[in-house]
Amino acid sequence: MAITVDASAETALARTRRARRIVRALGELHPDARIALHFGNPLELLIATVLSAQCTDKKVNEVTPAVFGRYRDAGAYAAADREELEALLRPTGFFRAKANSLIGIGTALAERFGGEVPGRLADLVTLPGVGRKTANVVLGHAFGVPGITVDTHVGRLSRRFALTTETDPVRVESDLAGLIERRDWTIASDRMIFHGRRICHARRPACGACTIARLCPAFGEGPTDPLQAARLVRGDAEAAR
Known part of the structure:
Protein backbone atom coordinates (compact mmCIF):
# COMPACT_ATOMS: atom_id res chain seq x y z
CA MET A 1 0.00 0.00 0.00
CA ASP A 32 -15.54 -2.00 21.67
CA ALA A 33 -13.38 1.02 22.52
CA ARG A 34 -14.06 2.09 26.08
CA ILE A 35 -12.28 3.18 29.21
CA ALA A 36 -10.41 0.22 30.69
CA LEU A 37 -10.55 1.35 34.31
CA HIS A 38 -13.29 -0.14 36.50
CA PHE A 39 -15.39 2.27 38.56
CA GLY A 40 -18.87 2.75 39.94
CA ASN A 41 -19.04 6.50 40.54
CA PRO A 42 -17.09 9.72 39.84
CA LEU A 43 -14.95 9.42 42.97
CA GLU A 44 -13.88 5.88 42.10
CA LEU A 45 -12.99 6.94 38.56
CA LEU A 46 -11.01 9.90 39.85
CA ILE A 47 -9.06 7.68 42.24
CA ALA A 48 -8.45 4.98 39.64
CA THR A 49 -7.21 7.52 37.10
CA VAL A 50 -4.76 9.02 39.56
CA LEU A 51 -3.47 5.52 40.34
CA SER A 52 -3.04 4.74 36.63
CA ALA A 53 -0.09 7.13 36.33
CA GLN A 54 3.00 5.06 35.46
CA CYS A 55 0.93 1.91 35.92
CA THR A 56 -1.14 -0.37 33.70
CA ASP A 57 -4.93 -0.25 33.85
CA LYS A 58 -4.88 -4.00 34.48
CA LYS A 59 -2.84 -3.57 37.65
CA VAL A 60 -5.00 -0.64 38.81
CA ASN A 61 -8.12 -2.77 38.38
CA GLU A 62 -6.51 -5.44 40.54
CA VAL A 63 -5.81 -2.94 43.32
CA THR A 64 -8.91 -0.74 43.35
CA PRO A 65 -11.47 -3.23 44.72
CA ALA A 66 -9.64 -3.24 48.06
CA VAL A 67 -9.13 0.53 47.94
CA PHE A 68 -12.76 1.27 47.07
CA GLY A 69 -13.96 -1.15 49.74
CA ARG A 70 -11.85 0.51 52.42
CA TYR A 71 -12.42 4.16 51.44
CA ARG A 72 -15.99 4.79 50.35
CA ASP A 73 -16.12 8.59 50.33
CA ALA A 74 -13.99 11.71 50.33
CA GLY A 75 -13.91 11.87 54.11
CA ALA A 76 -12.49 8.37 54.32
CA TYR A 77 -9.58 9.30 52.04
CA ALA A 78 -8.98 12.49 54.01
CA ALA A 79 -8.79 10.52 57.26
CA ALA A 80 -6.85 7.58 55.83
CA ASP A 81 -4.00 6.06 57.80
CA ARG A 82 -1.03 6.76 55.56
CA GLU A 83 0.79 3.49 56.13
CA GLU A 84 -2.33 1.43 55.49
CA LEU A 85 -3.13 3.36 52.32
CA GLU A 86 0.44 3.12 51.04
CA ALA A 87 0.39 -0.64 51.57
CA LEU A 88 -2.71 -0.95 49.40
CA LEU A 89 -1.25 1.28 46.69
CA ARG A 90 2.24 -0.24 46.64
CA PRO A 91 1.59 -2.50 43.58
CA THR A 92 0.75 0.55 41.43
CA GLY A 93 4.18 2.15 41.92
CA PHE A 94 5.01 5.60 43.28
CA PHE A 95 2.72 4.64 46.13
CA ARG A 96 3.88 7.35 48.53
CA ALA A 97 3.16 10.16 46.07
CA LYS A 98 -0.15 8.57 45.13
CA ALA A 99 -1.13 8.24 48.79
CA ASN A 100 -0.38 11.94 49.22
CA SER A 101 -2.60 12.73 46.26
CA LEU A 102 -5.50 10.58 47.46
CA ILE A 103 -5.41 12.01 50.97
CA GLY A 104 -5.16 15.51 49.51
CA ILE A 105 -8.03 14.86 47.10
CA GLY A 106 -10.22 13.59 49.93
CA THR A 107 -9.40 16.64 52.04
CA ALA A 108 -10.03 19.08 49.20
CA LEU A 109 -13.32 17.46 48.22
CA ALA A 110 -14.52 17.45 51.83
CA GLU A 111 -13.49 21.02 52.51
CA ARG A 112 -14.31 22.74 49.22
CA PHE A 113 -16.83 20.64 47.32
CA GLY A 114 -19.13 19.14 49.92
CA GLY A 115 -17.48 15.76 49.53
CA GLU A 116 -18.53 15.47 45.89
CA VAL A 117 -16.34 15.30 42.78
CA PRO A 118 -16.92 18.52 40.82
CA GLY A 119 -18.07 18.32 37.23
CA ARG A 120 -16.02 21.24 35.91
CA LEU A 121 -12.53 21.14 34.49
CA ALA A 122 -11.55 24.35 36.28
CA ASP A 123 -12.42 22.76 39.64
CA LEU A 124 -10.98 19.32 38.98
CA VAL A 125 -7.51 20.61 38.11
CA THR A 126 -7.29 22.33 41.52
CA LEU A 127 -7.27 18.92 43.23
CA PRO A 128 -3.91 17.43 44.30
CA GLY A 129 -2.40 15.19 41.62
CA VAL A 130 -5.09 16.04 39.06
CA GLY A 131 -4.10 17.54 35.72
CA ARG A 132 -6.04 18.09 32.53
CA LYS A 133 -5.63 14.47 31.39
CA THR A 134 -7.15 13.07 34.57
CA ALA A 135 -9.82 15.76 34.63
CA ASN A 136 -10.88 15.01 31.05
CA VAL A 137 -11.10 11.29 31.82
CA VAL A 138 -13.44 12.01 34.72
CA LEU A 139 -15.52 14.57 32.83
CA GLY A 140 -15.95 12.37 29.79
CA HIS A 141 -16.71 9.07 31.48
CA ALA A 142 -18.37 10.04 34.76
CA PHE A 143 -20.23 13.21 33.77
CA GLY A 144 -20.74 12.88 30.02
CA VAL A 145 -18.88 16.14 29.40
CA PRO A 146 -16.76 15.82 26.23
CA GLY A 147 -13.04 15.88 26.89
Whole structure:
Protein backbone atom coordinates (compact mmCIF):
# COMPACT_ATOMS: atom_id res chain seq x y z
CA MET A 1 0.00 0.00 0.00
CA ALA A 2 1.39 3.40 -0.96
CA ILE A 3 1.18 6.47 1.20
CA THR A 4 -1.81 8.46 0.02
CA VAL A 5 -1.63 11.42 2.40
CA ASP A 6 0.78 14.32 1.94
CA ALA A 7 0.24 16.26 5.14
CA SER A 8 2.65 19.01 4.08
CA ALA A 9 0.34 19.98 1.21
CA GLU A 10 -2.90 19.56 3.15
CA THR A 11 -5.24 22.50 3.70
CA ALA A 12 -6.78 23.16 7.10
CA LEU A 13 -10.17 22.04 5.81
CA ALA A 14 -8.73 18.85 4.35
CA ARG A 15 -6.99 18.07 7.66
CA THR A 16 -10.24 18.58 9.56
CA ARG A 17 -12.11 16.26 7.22
CA ARG A 18 -9.38 13.64 7.44
CA ALA A 19 -9.33 13.85 11.24
CA ARG A 20 -13.06 13.17 11.35
CA ARG A 21 -12.73 10.29 8.90
CA ILE A 22 -10.03 8.84 11.13
CA VAL A 23 -12.33 9.01 14.15
CA ARG A 24 -15.09 7.21 12.22
CA ALA A 25 -12.68 4.61 10.83
CA LEU A 26 -11.29 3.92 14.30
CA GLY A 27 -14.85 3.38 15.49
CA GLU A 28 -15.36 0.73 12.82
CA LEU A 29 -12.05 -0.92 13.68
CA HIS A 30 -12.53 -0.74 17.47
CA PRO A 31 -16.29 -0.81 18.13
CA ASP A 32 -15.54 -2.00 21.67
CA ALA A 33 -13.38 1.02 22.52
CA ARG A 34 -14.06 2.09 26.08
CA ILE A 35 -12.28 3.18 29.21
CA ALA A 36 -10.41 0.22 30.69
CA LEU A 37 -10.55 1.35 34.31
CA HIS A 38 -13.29 -0.14 36.50
CA PHE A 39 -15.39 2.27 38.56
CA GLY A 40 -18.87 2.75 39.94
CA ASN A 41 -19.04 6.50 40.54
CA PRO A 42 -17.09 9.72 39.84
CA LEU A 43 -14.95 9.42 42.97
CA GLU A 44 -13.88 5.88 42.10
CA LEU A 45 -12.99 6.94 38.56
CA LEU A 46 -11.01 9.90 39.85
CA ILE A 47 -9.06 7.68 42.24
CA ALA A 48 -8.45 4.98 39.64
CA THR A 49 -7.21 7.52 37.10
CA VAL A 50 -4.76 9.02 39.56
CA LEU A 51 -3.47 5.52 40.34
CA SER A 52 -3.04 4.74 36.63
CA ALA A 53 -0.09 7.13 36.33
CA GLN A 54 3.00 5.06 35.46
CA CYS A 55 0.93 1.91 35.92
CA THR A 56 -1.14 -0.37 33.70
CA ASP A 57 -4.93 -0.25 33.85
CA LYS A 58 -4.88 -4.00 34.48
CA LYS A 59 -2.84 -3.57 37.65
CA VAL A 60 -5.00 -0.64 38.81
CA ASN A 61 -8.12 -2.77 38.38
CA GLU A 62 -6.51 -5.44 40.54
CA VAL A 63 -5.81 -2.94 43.32
CA THR A 64 -8.91 -0.74 43.35
CA PRO A 65 -11.47 -3.23 44.72
CA ALA A 66 -9.64 -3.24 48.06
CA VAL A 67 -9.13 0.53 47.94
CA PHE A 68 -12.76 1.27 47.07
CA GLY A 69 -13.96 -1.15 49.74
CA ARG A 70 -11.85 0.51 52.42
CA TYR A 71 -12.42 4.16 51.44
CA ARG A 72 -15.99 4.79 50.35
CA ASP A 73 -16.12 8.59 50.33
CA ALA A 74 -13.99 11.71 50.33
CA GLY A 75 -13.91 11.87 54.11
CA ALA A 76 -12.49 8.37 54.32
CA TYR A 77 -9.58 9.30 52.04
CA ALA A 78 -8.98 12.49 54.01
CA ALA A 79 -8.79 10.52 57.26
CA ALA A 80 -6.85 7.58 55.83
CA ASP A 81 -4.00 6.06 57.80
CA ARG A 82 -1.03 6.76 55.56
CA GLU A 83 0.79 3.49 56.13
CA GLU A 84 -2.33 1.43 55.49
CA LEU A 85 -3.13 3.36 52.32
CA GLU A 86 0.44 3.12 51.04
CA ALA A 87 0.39 -0.64 51.57
CA LEU A 88 -2.71 -0.95 49.40
CA LEU A 89 -1.25 1.28 46.69
CA ARG A 90 2.24 -0.24 46.64
CA PRO A 91 1.59 -2.50 43.58
CA THR A 92 0.75 0.55 41.43
CA GLY A 93 4.18 2.15 41.92
CA PHE A 94 5.01 5.60 43.28
CA PHE A 95 2.72 4.64 46.13
CA ARG A 96 3.88 7.35 48.53
CA ALA A 97 3.16 10.16 46.07
CA LYS A 98 -0.15 8.57 45.13
CA ALA A 99 -1.13 8.24 48.79
CA ASN A 100 -0.38 11.94 49.22
CA SER A 101 -2.60 12.73 46.26
CA LEU A 102 -5.50 10.58 47.46
CA ILE A 103 -5.41 12.01 50.97
CA GLY A 104 -5.16 15.51 49.51
CA ILE A 105 -8.03 14.86 47.10
CA GLY A 106 -10.22 13.59 49.93
CA THR A 107 -9.40 16.64 52.04
CA ALA A 108 -10.03 19.08 49.20
CA LEU A 109 -13.32 17.46 48.22
CA ALA A 110 -14.52 17.45 51.83
CA GLU A 111 -13.49 21.02 52.51
CA ARG A 112 -14.31 22.74 49.22
CA PHE A 113 -16.83 20.64 47.32
CA GLY A 114 -19.13 19.14 49.92
CA GLY A 115 -17.48 15.76 49.53
CA GLU A 116 -18.53 15.47 45.89
CA VAL A 117 -16.34 15.30 42.78
CA PRO A 118 -16.92 18.52 40.82
CA GLY A 119 -18.07 18.32 37.23
CA ARG A 120 -16.02 21.24 35.91
CA LEU A 121 -12.53 21.14 34.49
CA ALA A 122 -11.55 24.35 36.28
CA ASP A 123 -12.42 22.76 39.64
CA LEU A 124 -10.98 19.32 38.98
CA VAL A 125 -7.51 20.61 38.11
CA THR A 126 -7.29 22.33 41.52
CA LEU A 127 -7.27 18.92 43.23
CA PRO A 128 -3.91 17.43 44.30
CA GLY A 129 -2.40 15.19 41.62
CA VAL A 130 -5.09 16.04 39.06
CA GLY A 131 -4.10 17.54 35.72
CA ARG A 132 -6.04 18.09 32.53
CA LYS A 133 -5.63 14.47 31.39
CA THR A 134 -7.15 13.07 34.57
CA ALA A 135 -9.82 15.76 34.63
CA ASN A 136 -10.88 15.01 31.05
CA VAL A 137 -11.10 11.29 31.82
CA VAL A 138 -13.44 12.01 34.72
CA LEU A 139 -15.52 14.57 32.83
CA GLY A 140 -15.95 12.37 29.79
CA HIS A 141 -16.71 9.07 31.48
CA ALA A 142 -18.37 10.04 34.76
CA PHE A 143 -20.23 13.21 33.77
CA GLY A 144 -20.74 12.88 30.02
CA VAL A 145 -18.88 16.14 29.40
CA PRO A 146 -16.76 15.82 26.23
CA GLY A 147 -13.04 15.88 26.89
CA ILE A 148 -9.88 14.93 25.01
CA THR A 149 -7.52 12.75 27.04
CA VAL A 150 -3.96 13.17 25.80
CA ASP A 151 -2.02 10.21 27.13
CA THR A 152 1.08 8.74 25.46
CA HIS A 153 -1.03 6.86 22.90
CA VAL A 154 -3.17 9.83 21.89
CA GLY A 155 -0.11 12.06 21.63
CA ARG A 156 1.81 9.55 19.52
CA LEU A 157 -1.08 8.79 17.16
CA SER A 158 -1.96 12.46 16.77
CA ARG A 159 1.56 13.15 15.52
CA ARG A 160 1.65 10.07 13.29
CA PHE A 161 -1.68 11.09 11.79
CA ALA A 162 -0.16 14.58 11.30
CA LEU A 163 -3.03 16.16 13.21
CA THR A 164 -0.48 18.04 15.32
CA THR A 165 3.25 18.60 15.53
CA GLU A 166 3.12 19.43 19.22
CA THR A 167 4.56 17.34 22.04
CA ASP A 168 3.06 19.29 24.94
CA PRO A 169 -0.20 17.52 25.93
CA VAL A 170 -2.12 20.76 26.40
CA ARG A 171 -1.20 21.95 22.91
CA VAL A 172 -2.01 18.54 21.43
CA GLU A 173 -5.40 18.72 23.14
CA SER A 174 -5.99 22.16 21.68
CA ASP A 175 -5.07 21.05 18.16
CA LEU A 176 -7.33 18.00 18.32
CA ALA A 177 -10.19 20.05 19.74
CA GLY A 178 -10.03 22.25 16.65
CA LEU A 179 -10.28 19.25 14.32
CA ILE A 180 -12.66 16.80 15.97
CA GLU A 181 -16.32 17.48 16.66
CA ARG A 182 -16.84 18.25 20.34
CA ARG A 183 -19.41 15.50 20.77
CA ASP A 184 -16.72 12.98 19.73
CA TRP A 185 -13.90 14.19 21.97
CA THR A 186 -14.27 11.46 24.61
CA ILE A 187 -14.87 8.52 22.29
CA ALA A 188 -12.15 9.70 19.90
CA SER A 189 -9.66 9.54 22.78
CA ASP A 190 -10.84 6.04 23.74
CA ARG A 191 -10.52 4.84 20.16
CA MET A 192 -7.04 6.27 19.74
CA ILE A 193 -5.92 4.67 23.00
CA PHE A 194 -7.28 1.30 21.85
CA HIS A 195 -5.56 1.70 18.49
CA GLY A 196 -2.28 2.67 20.14
CA ARG A 197 -2.38 -0.34 22.42
CA ARG A 198 -3.44 -2.88 19.81
CA ILE A 199 -1.93 -1.78 16.51
CA CYS A 200 -0.09 1.56 16.37
CA HIS A 201 2.69 0.67 18.81
CA ALA A 202 5.45 3.08 19.75
CA ARG A 203 8.37 1.05 18.40
CA ARG A 204 6.91 -1.11 15.63
CA PRO A 205 3.44 -0.12 14.50
CA ALA A 206 1.57 -2.85 12.65
CA CYS A 207 1.16 -0.72 9.52
CA GLY A 208 0.37 -3.59 7.17
CA ALA A 209 -2.53 -4.68 9.39
CA CYS A 210 -3.97 -1.20 9.88
CA THR A 211 -7.18 -0.20 8.11
CA ILE A 212 -6.41 3.46 8.90
CA ALA A 213 -3.28 3.32 6.71
CA ARG A 214 -4.91 5.13 3.79
CA LEU A 215 -5.46 8.12 6.07
CA CYS A 216 -2.05 8.03 7.76
CA PRO A 217 1.01 9.97 6.52
CA ALA A 218 3.22 7.78 8.73
CA PHE A 219 2.36 4.54 6.94
CA GLY A 220 5.56 2.56 6.58
CA GLU A 221 7.08 3.36 9.99
CA GLY A 222 6.36 -0.27 10.82
CA PRO A 223 6.18 -3.46 8.72
CA THR A 224 3.88 -3.06 5.73
CA ASP A 225 3.70 -6.75 4.86
CA PRO A 226 0.24 -7.90 6.07
CA LEU A 227 1.45 -11.21 7.49
CA GLN A 228 4.42 -9.69 9.29
CA ALA A 229 2.30 -6.85 10.62
CA ALA A 230 -0.45 -9.20 11.80
CA ARG A 231 2.00 -10.81 14.21
CA LEU A 232 2.39 -7.44 15.95
CA VAL A 233 -1.31 -6.92 16.60
CA ARG A 234 -2.18 -7.34 20.27
CA GLY A 235 -5.37 -8.76 21.68
CA ASP A 236 -7.26 -7.44 24.69
CA ALA A 237 -5.17 -9.33 27.26
CA GLU A 238 -1.85 -8.16 25.82
CA ALA A 239 -3.05 -4.59 25.29
CA ALA A 240 -4.17 -4.29 28.91
CA ARG A 241 -0.69 -4.95 30.29
